[in-house]
Amino acid sequence: MSTASPDTLIFATGALAAVSLGLPLLASAWPWQARRIGLLGLPLAILGLLAAVGLFLDAAPGMDAPAVRVGLGGWEAPLGVTLHLDGLALAMLLLNALVALAGSLYARGYIHTAAGERQFWPLWLWLWGGLNLLVLSGDAFNLFITLEIASLSAVALVALTGDTDAVTGAMRYLLINLLGSLSFLLGAALLYGEFGVLDLQLLGELADDGPTVRMAAALMLGGLLMKAAVFPLHVWLATAHASAPAPVSGMLSGMVVAAMFYLILRLWLLIFAPLGTPALAVLLGLLGSAALVWGSLQALRAPRLKIVAAYSTVAQMGYITLAFPILILHPAAWPVVVFFAFAHGLAKAAVLMAAGTVQKAAGHDRMNALGPVLRARGRTVFALGLGGISLMGLPLTGGFLAKYLLLEAGLLAAADTTTIMQVWTALWVVMVALGSLLATAYILRMVAPAFAAGERNPGGHVSAGMEWMPLALAVGAAAMGLAGASLTGLLEHTTVAA
Amino acid sequence: MNADGGLLLIAILASSLVPGLLIFFLPEERHGLRTLLNLSAAGIKLVLVGVLLLGVQRGETFEFGLTLLPGVDFVLAADALSLLFATLSSILWFVTTLYAIGYLEGSPRRSRFFGFFSLCVSATVGIALSGNLITFVIFYEILTLATWPLVVHRGTPEALRAGRLYLAYTVTSGLVLLAAVIALNLLAGSQPFASGGYLLHLPDELHGLLQIIGLALIAGFAVKAALIPLHSWLPQAMVAPAPVSALLHAVAVVKAGAFGIVRTLNDVFGLELAADLRLTDVLLVLAALTIVYGSIQALRAQDIKQRLAFSTVSQVSYIALGVAMAGPLGVIGGLVHLVHQGLTKITLFFCAGNFAETLGIHEIREMRGVGRRMPLTMAAFTVGGLGMIGLPPLAGFISKWYLGLGALEGEAAWILGILAMSSLLNAAYFLPPIIAGWMAEPEVTRPPAHKTRFESHWMLLFPTLFVAVLALLPGLLAGLELSPLGWVELIVERGYVLVPGGDMDNGTGVSP
Amino acid sequence: MNAFILLGVPLLPLLLAAALSLRPGRAPLRLVPWAALPALLLAALGPEGKQASLPWLLTGVELGLDPIGRVFLALTAGLWLAAGVHALHERGEDPARRRFFVFFLLSMAGNLGLVLAQDAASFYLFFSLMSLSAWGLVVHKRTAEAWMAARLYLVLSVLGEVALFAGLMLAIHQAGGETTLAAIAAARPEGGAMVLLVLGLGIKAGMLGLHFWLPLAHPAAPIPASAVLSGAMIKAGLLGWMRLLPLDAAGHAVLGEVLVGLGLAAAFLGALAGLLQARPKTILAYSSISQMGLMTTGVGLALLLPAMREPLLFAVALYALHHGLAKGALFLAVDIAGRLPHSPAHRYVVLGLIVLPGLSLAGLPFTSGALAKDLLKAPLTTDSTGPVYTLLTLAAIGTTLLVLRFLWRLRRDLAPAAAPVPTGRWLPWALIAAMSLVLPAMAALTALAAPGVPLPGLADLSLLWPILAGLVLGALGGVMLREWMAHRLPEGDVAVLANTLIHATQGLYARVSPLREIRLHPRLRARLRRAQRVARHDLEWAERHMTRWGRLAVLFGLSLLGLYAAMALMP
């Protein structure tokens, strides 16, 4: 196939955006067909995505600017809404697709009441579409819009079961989201006020490090950190997870939180990189370390399986927050964030879906009473374990590569900075090591009952999809360990501020 | 990188990985198919390793490379040293599988057991065949993950506690190793193992950093090699069923640590640089202390498997001691002990398993007069015990012989003192059970659990006797070409940059 | 071809032992003694200096037969054969005889192999095989006394082996990696190597100070076992010395003096301690210690006078042959004494044959003792070793006294045979007893046939007067010092001290065990668990506290300010 000309790529980007919007609209229009639309549409969308990745990789070397920019409706950059497709975006799209597909196949068996399906599928497709558009959008205001779409659909999905806990959790999550989005919007407004333009790439060129840009950065990063459940602002995650259906918590922990960090990374690479002062590095480092320790301790204490997984997300997000101080000292190591997002996304989705299966089978997910079910369901425990291994960052899993890159970046950063920063960076490296030890502890807590001697009963019936999908995702997380080189290749074609 | 060579390496790895995964999904009651899968896998691996052995002896190169990340590649390579460990583990896997099938007859959760058992062996062979340090650490960690379920197989609270302790030790060591490997990767780039080390070109002011990295690597490997003070997981792990403690805790896992130390000193730093950085001196003292400490603790242990565990703690340090001497004879002694200790110790563990399974004997006290009712197993125990003490013509003697000469060659006579003291201590804790077994009157006569044609289930007895013969032959026929000693001399001739002043007795102290 | 003959000598008993232990049913017991026959034939007919190297066995095994080796081989093979035949009958109805003969064959293999070994590894192999399997013989009767004696024997022989191993290592290193015994001796092992070799082999040779296992082991072991133990096995230490010590042109003055001193001291003290013993076998044990002292002196002299080392070493070898056979005969005599023939004529012949080896030990002219002592003293005419010559002759008095004491104690056990004694029981004893006369006859014949060899002075005066003096002293002692003789020296004298030492160390080790595996103190562990519970509760409270919505918004505000401050205000 000859190298694709740029305009076919533009067509592909447009098609991706169209599908991401079209499917949810279609599902909302015919809710009773929503399940079939989802189950047919998603695989097709993913095939298209894979084709787009192929096209992009062929064409990318030839193109001068690493990204494909498409002005919607023919309106060009300063005024119109532009789509921005580059390596980073494609990677996140791929992750979205994988977790969404697995979630959908899992949800097929998980939600089987007609009413449930009519409500679940449209929202599920909106969440997936929203996240896709978030990744594709290239200007600040469009980001706000897609952020809202994704957040509101996520909140709705959390409230799906309709019991008091679910609605309370959803309400709290909604207020968090509104707060975060509004502060993001205020930040965007300040940027627009200062430079009169909203497109990220143009902003990147214009941005200096004046006070308003710093204020905008603080507002936007603050809002996103809250939506990404970073340490002090993480409480909503556990309550949201406690009662959300398994595929939703899989998507929530796996994708929504990772998308927030994608956004922080995108803003960082394009606009806010020069603002990276040592003080910010120390603050983010401390937040990250605190998240690691606090999340792990809470995970060790939590009485229920899904809450252990939720707090494990808080801990793992600590890893990504720890990556930023290292990025400030060693900017070239930014792919670490994507590796972590990818590895954690797959592994955590696997763990949460496995937890869902166990809860469905046992009727509850109280940790101290799950022994018999865990002992009977080898496949689910294997998925739980394999996903856990990736979370621990033990070899030949995605997590291992991410931890390798983070440690490598940390050691490199520690090598050539001032002595104080060396001490701090050394602390971050030690915290990363401590993090994986604590991860071992709480993963062991989840898996150990399966190995203890005792009676076994498989509990209630669980559909085939719910048995095999967590295992497939866990194997995916492990297989990612071998795919490190190709992911790095993809991420090379990303627009980074000059 | 010739493609078919790489394929052979992958085939060897897959020959235990694929059946392992298949067995996982095998329903529990399909005994016949599981046994068939197990034994055929072990057989195929043995044949493939044999082909590899002949290939390497002819001097062919086998390599397989895969880049995980830019600057980080997953390399499998087969050189003489890796064959030593690979052959040992594949032979012993075949025997231990047979033993395990017999031992676990009628016990629950066997699919899970044999699944993880095959994973362990593929990890061990992976360790043997790994071509660079990062691949070594990857397999090293996979071995941890694969052995944990076997340690907790019985599911009793003590087993889980032992499992927790084991995981705490090994995951921490894995982290330390990973940090050291990354630092090395940054300094010297992703280099394959090269005999004589690949860090010689680094400037001198880096020596301080290299020393720290070296110590970190040794500490990381010391956990699995059960050096002081990182050894206490091994006696606790004896809670595992006998085939696990036999193959894994006496041979595969413990050897992986020792093999790691050998690789670090020889193929990463090179003996000369290691000596300059005084890594060898640190290791020497550590190994010597462990030898004595292990023996003293073994003297106190009353449970047979505890005593064997502490004896393993002490004996594995012989390997570290040998390599740390940096002279050719010392290295030969250390490496050959890697095989001899494996064979002798697995014999002892099989016997302990036999006693426990057939007569329910767990304590040394209960071994009085067991020779009358289980003469063949007791004979194997005697061969193992005398081998451990290092009496000719058993295998232990040969390694003690070369270690002694190596010690004197390195002008470190005190090591000879340590070896002598250790032999005395070994005699002190191995002779009493042997004497009690043959000569003493049995206190309480317990009928064997179930009537069998031989003194115990044939699947338990024949592997034990086979391995006892294996513990005798390398000592008796040490001069042969393909005997462990002959192969180790081939390794030393082919690979080692010998520390000047050390002359080989056959005059071939050649650098690569 | 000759390699397999030489290897066959130690291999045959091993194979027979394996056969015995594997197929207990059809007991090939009859063949046990004849396992030593090939060794005897090899000693008699084997051509000189037959080197057989087997590179594939162990670390390259060299077997060979040199003149001294031939004499030792003859002694060892002959004694094992005789003792084996005797044991067949003596152990006839012992239920555990199969186990006895397995250990018997293993020790025989070790002893025979030891004589042929020319390289360090095989020497050490056969030496430790002999030592460990001899333990089986000592403990055979499994009485309390046998267990105690065997434990002491085992502790000492393990120590001896480890010392020998360390000594060999050092010696091989000094010999630049050469492992053949000749090369090691040529490289004159110095310092630590020499001390360790002397001590390691000295324990087996019953050197003074390390001798105390002998008087305990001999009475505990069955009679054929102690015959072989005393006759052939302790000679292994002597052979080891002769093979490894620097017996070359330069000799070694210091070591020579030490050995001569120790030898003579052992000769006199051994005899003295033997006199104070009651049981015949213990007396014979002390006699062995005393005689080994004489042989040690011979080796010492060979080191002191390097010029005269060939005749001296040959003399020591012959002395070992003489002592081995005589002592073996005396041990078997202890058994025969209880089974005397009924007809007076036969009885007198038997009594005569019992007494003959004793007198031969004392050096009666025309006996092998005279031959050995004469050969040993012949090179000592020069004045430098004057005192040694006289001391050697004085030692003969001691030996005579000891022999008289033995015969006196044996007199009480004489008894006519209850059942007809099978020939196999008395014939081997009679043959080796007769050797005391046959040996000097053979020596005289070879001297006549070959002109070069001087006629051995079998009737030298210096041999006669010590015996007479001994007889006189014996008679006097018997009458006057009856009560002095009454109080006993505990058997194995120093052994009592050694046993208490072993008990003390075991007790100490059990009580004081600083090296207990680090276990958390129970109280500490309880406190740890409570701390865990408290932490768990606090964590849950803190988390619930943070979830309250108001606090969350405050935290959000704070983090916004923190971010802005970090970016804007800080440097």
Next chain:
Amino acid sequence: MIESLDPGTLYPFGGAALFALGLHGLIRRRHLILRILAVNIMGSGVFMVFLGIAARGNAPPDPVAQALTLTGIVVAVSATAFALALTVHLARLTGYAVLLPGPLQTHRDSHPDDR
């Protein structure tokens, strides 16, 4: 003094003040309806900042900012509607229109002032 009243500067500062006021209301108030109101106030504060920016200088107001404000208002309206729906549902379920602490604690001590 006059310039300070010019919409270009008055509205942004007014907007910022409203944003802070809304945040304070969100912290103090516990009743869900009041909290939703607070969020709306914050929203309108942000829109005032946008309009202030649009009206800067004496040129005709910049159409892009106005378009953005309109979109923002649409989003705020839909979010508020959703929040109100949730509150009604919550009130029907628990009888309180107040956020009870989540299911974190094991026992249900829904302490009133612990919202």
